[in-house]
Amino acid sequence: QSSLTQPASVSGSPGQSITISCTGTSSDVGAYNYVSWYQQYPGKAPKLMIYDVSIRPSGVSNRFSGSKSGNAASLTISGLQAEDEADYYCSSYSSTSTPWVFGGGTKLTVL
Amino acid sequence: EVQLVESGGGLVQPGGSLRLSCAASGFTFSTFWMHWVRQAPGKGLVWVSRINTDGSTINYADSVKGRFTISRDNAKNTLYLQMNSLRVEDTAVYYCATNYYLSGTYYTTMGSWGLGTLVTVSS
Numbered sequence: 001q002s003s004l005t006q007p008a009s010v011s012g013s014p015g016q017s018i019t020i021s022c023t024g025t026s027s028d029v030g031a032y033n034y035v036s037w038y039q040q041y042p043g044k045a046p047k048l049m050i051y052d053v054s055i056r057p058s059g060v061s062n063r064f065s066g067s068k069s070g071n072a073a074s075l076t077i078s079g080l081q082a083e084d085e086a087d088y089y090c091s092s093y094s095s096t097s098t099p100w101v102f103g104g105g106t107k108l109t110v111l
Numbered sequence: 112e113v114q115l116v117e118s119g120g121g122l123v124q125p126g127g128s129l130r131l132s133c134a135a136s137g138f139t140f141s142t143f144w145m146h147w148v149r150q151a152p153g154k155g156l157v158w159v160s161r162i163n164t165d166g167s168t169i170n171y172a173d174s175v176k177g178r179f180t181i182s183r184d185n186a187k188n189t190l191y192l193q194m195n196s197l198r199v200e201d202t203a204v205y206y207c208a209t210n211y212y213l214s215g216t217y218y219t220t221m222g223s224w225g226l227g228t229l230v231t232v233s234s
Contacts, residue, residue: 057211
């Protein structure tokens with residue numbers, strides 16, 4: 001069982017906005033501003049999309065944004081495009097014996 | 112350009128051992144923390160282990176503690192994962208990853224990832 005909780009799936013139509021939630025605890029998401037989001041296509045390696053809660057690496061579209069409130073973080077994708085269809089994972093630094101934890105992943109379907 | 116190439120995966124029987132390697136190029140390997148992350152078939156990402164720049168700080172997920180050993184050879188630009196007492200549930204693609212680096216700052220998160228190597232534990 002994953003340490004961070006994400007919805008198994010979300011969907012949206014092209015042009016719409018969607019939000020993926022990531023719920024942790026006061027030992028991880030709530031304790032640090034070290035929440036990251038990764039995009040993964042089938043059979044491919046994960047790609048960093050957001051780090052430190054809300055910062056986009058160079059080259060990542062500004063349609064992707066991140067935020068955090070308390071023990072929960074979220075990834076918002078605006079202006080949904082077909083190429084956004086992928087799996088998305090959140091991760092967070094943790095004060096527990098396992099310093100990094102991931103969510104179970106969310107499959108985004110663009111209708 | 113950062114390049115990470117994992118190798119050493121394969122089919123092994125329960126209780127067996129494997130050593131994974133991750134060859135790094137395109138960056139100053141000795142200045143980056145390194146991680147191993149795995150993904151079972153059809154499942155999500157699971158963090159496995161990390162090592163600091165000189166190998167003096169190492170952490171493991173509880174599920175592999177005592178069975179897996181992470182190490183690095185900065186002279187060879189290579190990261191390793193020695194996996195002993197393998198279990199069926201260790202079956203996964205194993206990725207190595209660096210910390211994220213930008214303009215002189217090393218960030219805590221995992222930035223660049225390799226393509227992974229598949230480990231199958233089965234009798």
